[in-house]
Amino acid sequence: MDLDDASAEFHDFFERHHAELARLAHLLTGEAETADDLAADAFVALWHRWDRVRRADRPVAYARGVVTNMARARIRALTRERRRVHLFWTALPGSRAQHHPDVDAVMDVRRALARLPFRKRACVVLRHALDLSEKDTALALGTSVGTVKSQTSKAMAELQRLLGAQAAEELTGTRN
Structure with missing residues (x-):
């Protein structure tokens, strides 16, 4: 398969599955503003491995797995950042961090x-x-x-x- 055929095939895959994968990212992260970015990042990763993805038994399942893993990584990174911010503010003398x-x-x-x-x-x-x-x-x-x-x-x-x-x-x- 030449590059033009692979590109057309990938474009068709993108058109059919982008909305679903963006929705998946939104529901997993709870962040509407981040969902399209996560889906776009997933499609970049899929393009880099397109030969492997297109040969998979269920390419869309592979894509869902990529989005799920990226969402998990984002949630973990945000959790670590919140912990660092919380530790910073509670470590300050006279801090009155409150939990609601x-x-x-x-x-x-x-x-x-x-x-x-x-x-x-x-x-x-x-x-x-x-x-x-x-x-x-x-x-x-x-x-x-x-x-x-x-x-x-x-x-x-x-x-x-x-x-x-x-x-x-x-x-x-x-x-x-």
Whole structure:
């Protein structure tokens, strides 16, 4: 395959999957303003490995995995930065750093999702927001179907605790 054919094939892949991957990034990070950047970075990485990606059994699953890993890295970096800032301010003499806990009554879905550990959040987002099968979710996360089932179940229980059963059912379109 020459460069023009590969470029056209990649462009078609981009057109078909950009919106979904940007949505995935948004739901995983909770940052609308960052979602397009993460999706764009993922497509750059995919282009650099396009020969390998296009030969994959499920190229879109590969792409979802790239976005998921980039979102995880961003969340970890932001968490480390928040800890450094917090340590800096609390280490200052006379510092009066205050913590304001979330109030369950005003917590929305994004905050509830943000409280879930990353893998559980990713399972819920991929399964319910993107409506992927358990198998496709497992491919995107590089894990087993059993892990997806377990993590999704635990995440839903946590969301029910945080949001209430009715809100969790409305979020996922399920009845428990």
